[in-house]
Every structure is written in C-alpha cells, then in structure tokens.
Amino acid sequence: MKKLTIGVVILMLFALLGACASKDNTPANKAESKANKQQETNTAVAEEADFKKLGDEPITLTLFSTSGTFPDVEFNTLIADPIKKKYPNVTIERITPAATTxxxxxxxxxxxxxIYxxxxxxxRIIRTGAYEDLRELIKRHHFDESRIKPILYDYIKDITKDKGGEIYAIPFNSNQHILYYNKDIFDKFGVPYPTEKQLxxxxxxxxxxxLTRTENGVQYIGLSVDNLTGLAKGLGLPYVDHDTGNAALDTPDWLRVFELNKRIFEIPGYVTPDxxxxxxRDQFMKDQIIGMRVxxxxxxxGPLEELRQQGVEFNWDFAPAPNFSDQLGKTREAQIHSLSVNSQSKHxxxxxQVIAEILSDEGQRILSRNGRVPAVINPELEKEYGLDIPVLQGKTVQNVFIGEPLQEHYVHPYxxxxxxxxxxxxxxxxINGLDVNSAIRKATEAxxxxxxxxxTTIGDK
Structure with missing residues (x-):
C-alpha cells in the first residue's frame, strides 16, 4: 500500500510538469515570447541607429582651422577628397576667414x-565653449581609443585632467620635428651633408x-631653430608653472636653453647689421638663404608642396632633429594636431563619424603617404611615409623616425x-646686449x- 501511494504521487508530479510544459508551449505564449524577443532586438537596433549614418543622405559639413599649418593642398588631400571618394554624398567645406579675423x-x-x-x-578654444565633450560620441560610435599613440592622447587628456576629464579632441597626426637642410648651400661652401646620425x-x-657667411652680396645663415620656444621643446619645458601659473623660466634646463640661443646669436654674421x-620658414623655403632649419x-x-606646385623647387633633404648631448635618442616634443566637434553643430x-574615418587605418595611410606622421599605432603605416607626395620623392624620409619624440608639455591656460x-x-x-641671467630675470618679471x-580676465585654471 505504501509503494502504491508513492507511485501515485510520482505520477501526479509528472502530470503536473507535463501540464506546465504544455501551457508554456501554447500558441499564445509562443507569440508572446517571440514578441518580447523582437522588442529586445528593436530596442538594440534603435540604440545603435539613433543617429544618422554617414552616407545615408546628402550632407555638407564645414571645417575651420584654428591653428597649425594646414594649407589647402593638405586639407583637400587628407580630408575633403578621401571623404568624398568614400562617401559621395558627403561634402567637407573649409571656412577660410580673412587673415586678420x-x-x-x-x-x-x-x-x-x-574644428582643426x-x-x-x-x-583659447576651450574658453569659447566651442569644443564638444566627445566621450559620449566615442561611446556611441564604438571608437577605439586604444589605437591612438599614448604621447598624443595623453596630452589631450592632460588638458582637462584638473577639471572634469572631458575629451575635447582626437589627435589627427603627430607633428614631429626634423632638421631640414639646403644641399645647395652645403655644396656652395664645401660642407658635408648631415647624415642619419643625430647631432x-x-x-x-x-x-x-x-655656413653663416656672405657670398656675392648674399648673406647666408647657417641655422634657424625657432629660438627659445623651439629649443625648449628638446627638453619638454613648460613656460609657466602648472600649479601657480607663474613663470617657470628660473630652472637649470631653461638656463641651458637661453645659453644655447645666445651662442647661436653670437655666430659671426648671424645677426645682420640691420x-x-x-x-x-620664408628665408629657408622662398629666399633659400638658410642652411639648416629645425x-x-x-x-x-605642405607649404613646400604648394611651392613645388607653383614651380619653385630647390635641393633640400632631412636629417634627425639635434638635441643636447645628454638627450641624444630623443628629439623634440611631438605637437598634436587634432580634430574636434563643435558643441553647437547640428551634425x-x-x-x-568623419573624424573616425580619418582616424581609420585607411585614413591614416593617406595621411602618412602624404607627409604627416600617423596618430595611430601602426608601424606599417609609417613605412609608407611620403610615398604619394611629390615634394618628398627622393628624400631620406627614414630620418623622420630617428629619435624618440617627447610628449608635448602641459600647455597652461595662460x-x-x-x-x-x-x-x-x-x-x-x-640685439639688446642682455646676458642670459638678465634676460631670464626680465622675462620672468614680465x-x-x-x-x-x-x-582677472581668464581666471584661475
């Protein structure tokens, strides 16, 4: 009797389970389950497609360059033409205001x-409020930030690390330093060319x-270095203190920079009688009286290519950027040229998406082949450096990559x-006869x- 009771209980349990299974598989419940899954799919699709895909419909986007050398030949070659080729319905137009604006x-x-x-x-652009914080757009468009070279992206992050951590820009290229030299001037004075050795x-x-001498009434200058600001980039020196905003010139490294610039000015003939x-740049590129320019x-x-297209060419080449003897193996700070979205844009x-396309391997390959160092980590792209730009044909472009560029120093709001x-x-x-210590002291006070x-005008950072 006991065994029979247990058997009946087991049969009842199987029947109950069968009934539940039968209920879950009714047409109504199947339809409800299918509807729920479809709703989940629709939601996911909506989340992915709540923005217009690049290439969906005709659109014109405008670009404005706020700083950095960016001639029209580069704007067209690196941005406007590649985007138009891949997305025929997308036009990028450049805003070119009057030079005094x-x-x-x-x-x-x-x-x-x-914004370039x-x-x-x-x-300065941060103070206008024109930069959009890109963090949400990065997330929405699944942009892979890990592809960007750290020395470039870390600089972008440093700009706002003391504020809200906004991302205001995506690096476009690594603007590295190089020593340009005029081979004709070296030949004229019988001086051997610089090589791949960092000097x-x-x-x-x-x-x-x-190379600094007068020949047939022409004054030739051996070296152009962008003076104190250029020389300081070999040591990554800030101009003002990050925390106080006061002058940061009273340091041993700045003293080295001032002393070096003084030595350059003291080369006989470097400072002319007038x-x-x-x-x-103009004296190197147009007048062609500068032997070396760092x-x-x-x-x-870009300007050399524009000049070539105008029919003006001369015999020049590259060598690695020089540095102080204890800094060999490093060059200068790599300046970041960047692309941003306007906070007021309707697009x-x-x-x-245009920025992301320019940062793709395909977009960065075009950039590399036309004379700019890519912003993304991909050594294969650097092997193609300069292949498509006529002005770099026959140049020793491999010297561009000798030496490690420094991360650009934190640029204080002041x-x-x-x-x-x-x-x-x-x-x-x-020309004013000041010794280096007096010049440092005067600049610091100013x-x-x-x-x-x-x-009082900008406020504290």
Missing part, C-alpha cells in the same frame, strides 16, 4: 562642424658657423598669452605681471 570672432559668427586645432589654440647642438653650431635676427614637419611639408554624429615674452627675451639676447592681469 580671430578664432573667437569666427566661432561667434560661424558654426563649423569640425593644435596646442597653439586648444586653451648634438655643439656639432650643429660648428656646421652653422661654416639687426635682423629672427630667421624662419622645426615641425607640418610647418614645412555632431556625422562630424564625429601660456599662449605670455609667449611673446619669450620672443622679447630672444631679441634681448640677440610674465608674472602678465599673469596678474590674466587672473
């Missing part, structure tokens, strides 16, 4: 969808002295406003007075 004036009267910037303008400043000054001392890649490659998603004090200090060394004024 400030960034602030442009951004108050125009709403460019994409460098460290020469980042802090010390002492070695470069010896060469410069041999007090010309500040030698730059500066950024972007500062010269933020499309603008960011720095852009006080840079003129360093130009004045260089002039004091060149900067600190400027900072007092800036605190």
């Amino acid at each position: 400030t960034n602030e004036e442009v951004l108050s009267t125009h709403v460019p969808d994409i 910037s460098s460290s020469s303008s980042h802090q 010390t400043w002492d070695e470069v000054l010896d060469i410069s002295a041999k 007090h010309t001392w500040n030698w730059g 500066t950024w890649l972007a500062n010269m490659i 933020k998603d499309e603008a960011f 720095e852009l406003e006080i840079t003129t004090r360093l130009t004045e200090a260089a002039e004091d060394l060149a 900067i600190n007075k400027d900072v007092e004024t800036l605190r």
